Amino acid sequence: MPYVVAGSMLVLGAVVVGAVAFVKVGGRVPVLVVGAPVQVGQVISADDLKVVDIAPGTLAHVAFADEEKQVVGQPAAVPLVPDEVLTWQLIGAASYPPAGYGVATTQMKAGAYPPHLVAGARVEVVAPASAAGAAAQVVASLAAVTEVSTPTDSGDVVVSVLADQNSAKAVSSATPGSLSLVLLPAGG
Numbered sequence: 001m002p003y004v005v006a007g008s009m010l011v012l013g014a015v016v017v018g019a020v021a022f023v024k025v026g027g028r029v030p031v032l033v034v035g036a037p038v039q040v041g042q043v044i045s046a047d048d049l050k051v052v053d054i055a056p057g058t059l060a061h062v063a064f065a066d067e068e069k070q071v072v073g074q075p076a077a078v079p080l081v082p083d084e085v086l087t088w089q090l091i092g093a094a095s096y097p098p099a100g101y102g103v104a105t106t107q108m109k110a111g112a113y114p115p116h117l118v119a120g121a122r123v124e125v126v127a128p129a130s131a132a133g134a135a136a137q138v139v140a141s142l143a144a145v146t147e148v149s150t151p152t153d154s155g156d157v158v159v160s161v162l163a164d165q166n167s168a169k170a171v172s173s174a175t176p177g178s179l180s181l182v183l184l185p186a187g188g
Contacts, residue, residue: 028053030065031085037119038080040096046072054085061088079146081120102168103146103160107176110155114183117159121145122184125161125171139179140167 035050049072051065063071063086071091078096080086097103106125114121125140143161151157159181161171171179 029056032063034080034082034084038076040094041075102165103162104168104171105160106171106179108157108159109177112180117148119145124182126180139170
């Protein structure tokens with residue numbers, strides 16, 4: 001019987017110590033976040049990661065800071081963008097692009113895309129009107145920017161977008177420099 005009481009006190013002590021430690025970090029937990037862009041299949045290095053504190057239960061399957069050794073050396077299953085909280089679904093065998101989607105690349109002229117366009121932005125891809133007074137044609141109503149090249153001296157860039165397969169085909173078959181991008185609200 002004394003062992004049961006002593007064991008219970010030990011467990012209670014461990015719970016109290018854990019609760020005090022939890023409160024000291026503001027009720028937040030340290031997790032891994034992407035610190036630098038990582039392409040599909042690229043092996044994740046320690047330099048690609050950083051640690052931030054988030055509220056517990058914010059995301060499912062999150063990679064905690066103390067799991068960094070299990071993450072480093074693994075390939076990215078999808079493109080990873082800076083400040084993205086790392087979850088275990090983002091790590092492993094390539095699963096990108098998802099079924100029914102494609103990645104299209106197009107050359108964009110200066111002024112045809114938002115000046116601070118970054119990977120992860122949600123956009124609408126638009127072709128100019130075919131005749132005076134006609135409306136512009138939406139080529140992809142919802143696409144996600146996956147990559148933006150460094151601008152040339154004239155400000156042109158090459159942009160890659162993830163869109164449904166038909167839209168991706170339309171973007172890829174457009175005349176280089178003929179499309180524009182409309183930045184959409186994040187998450188909406």
